[in-house]
Amino acid sequence: MLGLAVGIAIPAVITLAWRLKVLTAEPRLQALGPLAIAVILYPTCHLTHANPYLAAFAAGSTLATLDRVSAEHFEHFGDLLPETTKFAALLVFGELITPERISHLTVGDWVVAIIAILLVRPATMMLSLIRTPLPARERSAAAWFGPKGFASVVYGLLALQAGIPQGEHVFDLVAITIALSIVLHSSTDVPVAKALRVEPPDNLPTGRPDAESHREQQ
Template structure:
């Protein structure tokens, strides 16, 4: 709370002007102070938590997602309407980078432990294509659009493509795998894609920064390809898998030891996230990708150790009561696992981070920043780039036309894109360009929250009914 609570919060009266290159002028901000105390923040967050908790059943029955309510409150209380609070994404970029980083890590780990295992090429082929092939096509289309339509530098277009291309693991919970072992093909594809494309997007973010002179990519991009693409991707998968498998074996050994050892699964799960991410970043690999595969490996190894049976498709049964370990137990009790016991706690953290960050997102948006450029880019991303890239990426797979069509629409943008934006700003983007990219990114995220949030439940209900 203290990190986001300065005794004087800056409010922005924006009169949007553009320079000769069409970028938002950095001198448009005239500041005036408004006091937002610790007590104000506690009451605001407390009211939102109470409302969300007490109205859980009502919100579940409504044809919209909870993120819409959080964003609407943020817009009402933010600089768009009541001016109660505001956040300048440039001045608060360091804090927002850390906050969004933590939220994405928790969400990626939760997604990882819910993935059907083992990882087989036949089952994972479609989401792998979405995460790498469709991702690359989306970045290329967004970069071309920004270069030819907005006359932005090519490096800025690639950077913006890397920021906006990945689907979000935090805000897309309504279309993601709901529990460990969920076999629904649509939810599996979307969850697996969101888990992997936060790692596959990073090379394009670094390429864009490199073309803008803010990162070393080497002659003809050799350093970028060898380090940021090949090593960073493969290394993250290896590190994450090793960490997850090792923890599963240690936890299983401790629980099977005599005298019996208790394991604090919540802390152990958080510790795995921190260690896997820290190792990946230290070794210059993509930490998001490492944490996702740490969750996958943790779940897979625990099921193997428990002797979980396989279903007709060869997937390990997630119900531990059917495992060899459960049948061998004198009381026939299902064995406890770190992945299952920690998952409930991680989902609570996901909901809390979604509430906080979407609320702050509303405080970063001001309707005066809207322009045909921002809305046009969002429309191009949602209605052209995403569907086209999905159809191309899934060409040759056994996915049906209906499945490709609905997958092409559910490309939710959210907290992950905010993280990449803050990461780029922290790496020295020029202020005018940073303002422009913030306006384009935040507008796209806001429109995504409303468009996808209002269409998710009705479309999914019709898809599954048919």
């Protein structure tokens, strides 16, 4: 409950303060307002021992309700921010996957990772798509590629940071599973797309010089 209270109180006070003429934000910088709230929210949760995930959820809902203008300004910036933070987390995750960490893994550990990629995830995905109108080839492609999500990286880092028994072993299993998934799925996306005759979007760059494109338009 403390997380809910913190998540509601902080954005509510700040959004009410923004309505004062003295504290009115520069229009072109309004997208940074929600980010500033998040920066304030995280240390507050740390100091009060409030649940940061619950506080973040409550803060987003409160901000969208009380200040739709800031929420709209933040929308585009907010789409890019998670991708940036994911990239940073992947860099940290990748730096932790060293030969020393995975050299002690047994054959059984590698088998578990391979089964998770080749059997568990595709089987569960196929089961969830049984009653959908998708053709069999598309269902197979969906089962092979996803959903992968980013949660496994977060859970692996949390297990490593929590200091629980066998936490490092859990992280190492997650690490090799993700690493194998990246290699396998990144190596097969183009062949699968060609097999399904998936055309690239029209707005992708063609690689032709602007002068040549201009001549073709003329």
